[in-house]
Amino acid sequence: MSTAAAPVRQLDERTVSELREAAEQILAESDTSTPSPPLLRRVEQAAAAFGDALRHHCRPVDTADGLFVLRGIDVDDDALGPTPDDWATAGESGARYDVQLLLLAAVMGNPSPGRASRTAGSSTTSSPRPGTRASRPAPAAPCCSARTPRTPSTPAAPTC
Template sequence: MPICPAPVRSLDAAAAAELTTVAAELLAEHGSATAPELLAVLPEACAALGEDVRSALRPVDTADGLFVLRGLGLDDAEIGPTPGHWSTVGGAGASWDVVLLLVSALMGTPIAWDGQQDGRFVHNIVPSPGYESEQTGASSSVLLTPHTEDAFHPGRAHLLLLCCMRNHDRIATTAASIRLAGLADEDIAQLKRPVVPILPDDAYEQAQQFTGRTAPVPALSGSGTGLTLRFDPAYTPIEDADGTWQEAYRRLEDELARVSVAVSLEPGDVLVVDNDVVVHGRVPFKARYDGTDRWLKRASVRVEGRPTRPAAEDDEHGYGQAALTAWAS
């Protein structure tokens, strides 16, 4: 088995078979992973899963805020070629959409965005022609800068799940925990100041709906080992901040780079990251567009009653909550 620099939580063969069988049955019954009727029966399906599955699919409880769920088998030939764009996926890998929905629903509440991938709860992350150098999941030739998922929005996920469908080239997902970074107290104090906003990224085809006041937000919250972060330098107007804040922000970037790990996911692996503690990205690679490129599926989860967000975010009006939809488990 490949060495993984992130903690691994293993599903045994029986638990993995149970999860994939239930997913296949739900898909066969409802015909589509996006069917409202399938979403409606997820709570009942989750409640019926065995204790071994439920225990393995508890939320993140590692010190550094991430783990790899391993043990789900995936047939490379069965899922078909890697699509050239998320919009052409159709039903390819649909049973894995349902697997990821089950995993998400056991960990919390799956959420979706009206303006991203047609409001689907499971996104397909594939390299796409014409997007090679953008700072989105469709890029390939540039480093995808480490970031908090949907950092611009107060309703962003608490947990981010990345399920590997294909990764023949062992392209690494990067992850860095603020809990492992060493920052001076002075820098922490600077970065707790709400100085500049974070803007929505280019993956939102309907970005015009995110209008209104772009409120400045702090990059760091909490204290000591309880630090959390809200971080997306590619969409942060850093140049608008004062020099002292900019210097502290650059040191934060350097520290996150220092503690970053590179996780080369295997087919069937699910990387789970605490979106309040860990930033993630991806190393550059050369896309072939021949049906064999890297392919991930992504889900976002909120966890009820999780006290990791600043109270001030409850009153943040920079972007409308109408952009966010949730299936309540």
């Protein structure tokens, strides 16, 4: 991989609003933010309704390294609170952001929520052998936010 800077695609306020509102609507209509076939079907439907602006930002990668930075998702660190010591105690504090990332992944096509919903809850009777790769690659996150616990001397973590 080259050491060249990855291209940055900046989401505009209207597109960020569209993404946030879709995530909030999905959460309002769902019993949980845990990925389930009904939630993933709703994500797929919402992603199909997005306008051209978001699709343009999420277009296939046009770099040799196969990556880009998607910037502009509004993250409310105060509402999220500090990073929990144990993720089991996190509750639903990041649910909207989880659904926003699912929406972005659906628009990007990696992974396809339709494909994920058909396999959600499935199981296998065999496990991969040590030293072999899983049959399916892990999905790439369309955006990340390095969050660390905040203290009075620690500034807010960077966001996308």
